[in-house]
Structures are given as C-alpha cells and as structure tokens.
Amino acid sequence: MNRKLFKLSLIILGILFILALPFIIQDRYFQHLLVLSGIFIILTSSWNLLAGYSGLLNLGHAAFYGIGGYSSALLALKLGLSPWIGLPLGGIISSIFGIFLGIPSFRLSGPYLAITTIGFSEILRLVSMNWVDLTRGSLGLYGIPPLTSLKLPKGILIKFVSEQNFYYVVIIFASLTLFIIRRLVYSEFGISLRSMREDEMGSESIGIDTSRYKLTVFMISAFFAGFAGALYAHYVRLISPEMLSLSETFTVLTMVMVGGLGTLYGPVVGAVVLTFLSEGLRFLEDIVKLNIRFVIYGALLMTTILFMRNGIVGLFQKKTQGTKG
C-alpha cells in the first residue's frame, strides 16, 4: 500500500515537473526544444505502432508527416480554415494516404514493404517539390498562420505564438496520443497486432483478419503522423519538401530504436533524448568545426541494434522479456 502511494506521488511529481518546466527554465531556445520533442513524441509513437507493435517496417513515415503539415498549412493559407480544424483534418487526410500503403502491406513484408514505402514517400516528395502552383516547390510554404488565440470568458485571451503556450498544446496532444496508443496496444486490437508481428500465418489460422488489421493500423499511424506534421506546420510556420525526405524518416527511426522499439515509452525517451543530444552535439560541432551530428546518429543506431536491442527503456526492464521485432 505504501509502495503504491509512493509510486502515485512520484507520478504526480513528474506531471507537475513537466507542467512547470517552461517556468523553471525560461530560456526560449530550451522551450523550443521541448516543443520539438513533444511533436517528435507523437511522430515516433505513431511509427512505433507500425514497426514496433505490428512488425510493418514503414520507411515512408515522413510522407505522412509531410502530408499532414502541407494539408493543414494549405487549408489555412488558401481557404482560411482555422488551424484548430486543420490539425485533425491534416491527420485525416494523411490517414487517407495511409490506405495507399496499407493495401500493399497485405501481400508484402520485410524488405519488400520497406522499399515500397520508400518509393511512396519519394514520389510524394517529388510531387511536393514539382507541383509549384500548389506547394511553391522547394521554396516551401511560409507565412502559415499560428494556432488561433483562444478567447476565454472575462476577456482572457490565450495566444499560441510563444513557445511557452505552444508547449502546453503539444503536451496535451502528446499525452492524448500516448493515452490512445496505450489503450490500443493493451486492447484486443493490440494483442492481435503483436501476434501478427510474431507469426502472420499463425494469426490468420486463429481467425485474425490480418489484412484488416494492417489497413487499420496504417490509417491510425498515419493519422497521428499527419497530426504531428500539422502541429509542426503551425508551430514553425514554414515548411518545405525536406519534411518528406528520407532523412526525416531515419531520424524518427533512430529515435525509436535508441529509445526502445516495441515499447510504449521507448519512443518518448528516444524523442526527448535525441532532440536534446542533437542540440548538444550542435554546440560541440561549433567547437570542433565538423558536422559530426549525423555520424554519431548512424553509429548510435548501429550500436543500439547490435548491443542493446531493446533500447534505453530495455535497460530498465527485466531481462525475461526477450527480444522483439
């Protein structure tokens, strides 16, 4: 009983700490990194749902992220739609594109699926670069409106231009994402996904309609990735085709692997650790005058796979759980 109380108080303290963080450290740059980590948490968690829990190696995740960002930004710029509606719409549009990858995944697995998803994202990146009328090509979209201010009674106006306020928006959405993914993973749906990951034919033989599950999980994952993209678009307010590039996917993938693939909190740890590590390395780069950041990313990814397969989170878990994937 005492233990439970201790655990509960620890969780409450943790939540309070997260909420107070922008007040503890007033530095705007630090707050900016916190916001970025939050957006990455949504993105990495959505990728983890595919690769970690379902064994569907999607290397085109940046496409979903980019589609969400571009959709929401274009809806706001061309139609003047409120970003608050644009956020879920970006997710929904991205989720429709998820169908295009979900259907090939019925028949393809492993390297075949991986290369198809790369093809999908590269084609969309080329479209975003060359459809100049709509996307302004490689110049990207700028002047994307920020999230519209909330009017509370008594004339209180909450603006979302500052990092500090945006941080709370991101925290709310990231927590919501984690909550939904947690519910999914521990539901019958999640169990079916994991059984599909371990043995596809076996799952089919016990009556799991793997095609339907694959399509659904692709759509859900794409929704969250698109949502994250839309958040990013209205936060940074400048997006370019870089958002759909392979290196974006690889960053997400590294974060999840380092944090712990197929674990609920692995993507969270990975996103936060690598966002801050990346900035730390940027300072180091200024000193040594070399671009060592991504070399270290690559080395980190390889080391993780070779020596600590379950990532940082795996180090704190019991050894009995075995490898996954």
Add this chain to the structure above:
Amino acid sequence: MESLFLQQVLNGIIVGSVYCLVAIGLTMIFGVMRIANFAHGDFSMLGAYFAIYFVVLISGWVGWISALMVAAVGVGVIGFFVERFLFRPLLTRWTDIDIIMLSIGLFIFLENGAQLVFGTAPKMIVDPLDTKGINLIFFSTSMIRLLCFLFSVTTIFLLQMFLTKTKMGVAIRATSQNRNAALLMGINISFIYSITFVVGSALAGLGGVLYGTIFAVFPMMGAMPTLKAFAITILGGMGNIRGAIFGGFILGVAETLGGNYISMQYKNAIGFIIIILVLLIIPQGLFGGKQKK
C-alpha cells in the same frame, strides 16, 4: 526524331549497364544472405572516392583501369569487415527489421562520415580520354561512356562465368538456393557468406566508379544507386542475377526515355513507380521462379 529516340535508348543502355553492376551486388547479397543492404550505394560512393584519389597518380586510361581495380579491392576489404562485424552477429537473430535498420545506420554513418572526410563539394573523376566524342551513324557519345559500357559488360560476363563455371561460384548459387542443403553438401557457409559480401560490395565499388565517371561524385550520391538497385532487383526478382541484368537495362532505358518524353523532374520517380507496379502485379519479379516472401 527517330535518331533522337535511338540515341536515348543507347544512352539508357549505357547507364543501365552501370546500374546492373550495382544491382547484381545487391541481389547476390540478398539471395545468399537475405540481407537487404540499404548502405549498398554507399559502397559505390566509397569506390568512387577511392578512384578519385587514385586516378591522378597514373595518367591515361591505364590509370583509369587501375583506379577501378583499386576501388574494387578497397571496397571489397571494407565489405569484408562490415559483413564480419556488423551483419554477421545479426544473422543468427534473423529478423528483417534488425538487418534493415542496421544497414540504415550504416548508410547514415557512411554518408555523413564521407562528408567529413571528403567534403561536400561534388567532384569529377578525371576523364583519361579528355572527353573525346565519337560518332556512329546515328549515335554519338563520348569515348569514356563507351568504355564504361564495355567494362561493365565484361565484368558481368566474367561474373557469370565465375558463378556458373567455377566450384566456388556453384557453391554460392547452391547456398542461395537452399542454405541447409548446401551445408549438408559440405559447403562452408560462413566462407561463402564472406565471399558473397566481398564480391557484392566490390561490384558496388566498381559501379560507383563508373557512375562517378558518367555523373559526379559527392558524399550523398549513394542513396540514388541504392534505390535504383532495389528497383532493379525487385523488377528482376530479388536474388536473381539474370533478372538484375535485364532489370538494369530496362530501368536505364525507361529512365532516359521517361526523362526525355514524359518529365525530367520525375525521372527519378520512374524507378519507384516500377517497384510499386511490379510488387503489386507480379511480386516475384519478371524473372523470379517462385514467390519469396
């Protein structure tokens, strides 16, 4: 108009022959070890840089040929260590995701490492023949391109001889067809793995030099050959060497024609469209016998 068409087709065949070399290496490694190596094109990049630094030492086309040899040997040695220390430990775990992720890690590492070591500016491999042009009746090209074509065709031919006529070549093909049966026949699988990976990466290195001679050499160049090689292997059936040869030429021609008649901007998308169509309609590839999943 017709001569332009022919010119494009022949250009496509020349470029396609270079794609072939890279793709054959990829497909060999996949066929024998089931490794989908996303860092394969970076071996090409390394090969091209080896050549850049070597080709200036000896002048003339002798220098160019020996630079090719140096690139093949150098990349082969790197391939040996990569296989032994990075991929070998994963083969016992046997999960696709791990192997692919590891190769992506290697890709990120090599691409950015190369930027540190060689700088980001594109370089050209010195043309030993001073871009001498030649004109056939309806077709003009530079001598060096023709040399690239001849060289890759010869290499492909020699490789085919190696795989069909020598004992080791037969052992490699046997391992590719059925690992356990090969093991029972007394084939040293571990050795075959090393050889395959070394030969496969050496081919990528050679392809890289030719690729760098035709286009340009820069640290990020590796991604394109990798993706094209994957398109080719999927088109021809993964693990199928004859498929990779035909696939290479098909992609080369399709790209130049598509780039010319459809849209230059989407030239690089043609490979991907081929991949997606082939995988959806004939997943075993054009030359794949049985479907491998």
